[in-house]
Amino acid sequence: MAEKKTAGQPTAAVLMLQGTASDVGKSVVTAALCRIFKQDGYRPAPFKSQNMALNSYVTADGKEIGRAQGVQAEASGIEATTDMNPILIKPVRDMHSQIVVHGVPYAHMSASDYRNHFLPQAKQTVMDALDRLRSKYDIVLMEGAGSPAEINLKQRDIVNMNLAGWADAPVLLVSDIDRGGVFASLVGTIELLEPHEVKRIKGFIINKFRGDLSLLQPGLDWLEERTGIPVLGVLPYIPDIKIEAEDSVVLDKLPKSRAQGKELDIAVIRYPRISNFTDVDALAGEPDVSIRFVTELGQLGVPDAIILPGTKDTIGDLEVLREQGIHEDIRLAMQKGCGQLVGICGGYQMLGRRLLDPEAVEAGQPQEAEGLGWLPLITTFLKEKQTVRVSGTLATTHPLSLANQTAESFPITGYEIHMGVTERMDGDPESLRPLFRVSRREESPFDEGSATTDGRVWGTYLHGVFDNDRLRRSWLDGIRLNKGLSPLGQTFDAREAKEREFDRVADLVRAHLDMKRVYSIMGLN
DSSP: OOOOOOTTSOOOEEEEEEESSTTSSHHHHHHHHHHHHHHTTOOEEEEOSEEEOSOEEEOTTSOEEEHHHHHHHHHHTSOOOGGGSSEEEEEEETTEEEEEETTEEEEEEEHHHIIIIIGGGTHHHHHHHHHHHHHHOSEEEEEOOSOTTOTTTGGGOSSSHHHHHHHTOOEEEEEESTTSOHHHHHHHHHHHSOHHHHTTEEEEEEEEEOSOHHHHHHHHHHHHHHHSOOEEEEEEOOTTOOSOOSSGGGGGGSOSSOOTTOSEEEEEEOOTTEEOGGGGHHHHTSTTEEEEEEOSTTOOOSOSEEEEOEESOHHHHHHHHHHHTHHHHHHHHHHTTOOEEEEETHHHHHHSSEEEETTOSSSSSOEEEEOOOSSSEEEEEEEEEEEEEEEEEEOTTOOOOOSOOOGGGOEEEEEEEEEEEEEEOTTOOSOEEOOEEEEETTSOOEEEOEEETTSSEEEESOBTGGGSHHHHHHHHHHHHHHTTOOOOOOOOOHHHHHHHHHHHHHHHHHHHBOHHHHHHHHTOO
C-alpha cells in the first residue's frame, strides 16, 4: 500500500485523459481508472481544471464542484475537494454562465467576457490546485474537456493540451466508436495538433465497442502504423452503466416512453436548464419503476408520479413549460389520478405561487413570475448561494403516504444547492406541513420542505432525497398500495450498489486495457 506523502517527497504521477469529442466516455474511464489504482494500492485523485456542467456535487465543507469529479473521488475512496475542480461553469441562459471558483460563485459572465478577461488569469488558480493534489496523492488523473483540437479555443486553453504541457502530463486520447468514424476522429485530432502536442499522446483508447474484435483489428493495425501511437485498449459498450452522468448531454439517450413490465410509471419533466437530474438515478434502479423524461406537450399522460427536478434557471424554464403547454398537461394528469407531484430544488420553487428576483440573480434584469400555484409559497432569489450537506429525519407530522409511517425509522441525508429562500405566503391558512427535520453542519434543527395535507403535492430543496433507501422504497410502496399493489419492501442499498458498480466497471476496463503499459507511461510499477 502506498504511504501518504509528506513534505519533500516527489509529487504524484500524472496521467491525462482527453477525448476526440464530448461524451466519448472520458469521465467514466477516469472513474474506472481511479478505482483500479485504488485497488492496486495507490492513492489516486481526480482533477478537471475547468468543467461546464449543471450536475454539481457538494463537498464536505459546503463547496460546489462538477458532479463527475465528486463521483471520481468516491471511486478513489477519498473526500472530494474543490482542488479537484477549481473552475465550474454553470450555463444560465444562452451565452451567459455562472462562474464558480473553488466552490463559490465568482461572477456571471458572457462567453466572450469569460474568454477575454477570466481565462488569462486562470492558470495560477488551476496549477495551485493541481500542485496541492500532487503533494497529497500518488496519482492524479487529469480529465480534459471536449476536444483538444478546437482551433478557435486552443490559444487560451486551460483544460486540454496547454494544461498537459504545464503539468508535463502524458495523454491518453479516448474516442467513441459507437457514434461512428472513430479512425477519422483519432487521425483528424492528431492532424490538428501541434507536433509537440502529438508527442504527449502516449496511447489511444477506443471506447463503447460492440462486435467482433478480430474484424476491428486491421483498422487498429493501420491506426498504429499511420500515427505511431499504440492502441492501449478497446473497451466494451456497457448499455446499463450506473455511474452518475456528468451532464445533460446524456439525456438525449434516456427513455422518453414507459418501459415494458414495470408497474410504476414516473415521469420527469426535462426543461432546457435541468440540473442534478441524477436525483432520480436511485429510483431508476428500483425493479418496479420506469423512469421517463418528458420534453413535449402530450407526452406526459397520467403517470403514477411527476417529478420537477432542479434547474439553473427557474423562471426561464418555467416560461418554457408555459410556452409549450406542459403546465396544463401536469394539471390534467393530477385531475385524472396522478398520485404524486414532486418538486426538487428549482422544481420546488416552481410549485409555489410567486417567484421574485429583485437583484437579477437569475437573469440580466430584475424580474417576477407566477409559479405553478400548487403550493402557497413565495420564493425570493438572493445573491448568496446555499451549498451544504444536511442530515436529519422525517418531520413527525409529515403527510406523505408511506408504507411505513414511523418517522424515527427514516434517517435523511441530502445536500442543498440553491440561491433562493422559499417561505409560506402571508395570510395563508395552515394548508401545508413540513417534510423533514434536518440540520446544516452545527446549526440547530429546522423544518425543511413542504407538502399539502393529503401528501399528493410536495417539494424539497434536498438533492439526493431518493438516495435514502428506506424513504425511497417506503414512498414507492405507498404509491403501490394506493394502486392496489402489494409493497415490495427493501430492494437494494444505493451506496453499496454504487460501490459494486465502480468495481464492475473497473473490472471491465482492467480486462480490456493494457494496464502494464498505462503504469509504464506514468513511470510506475
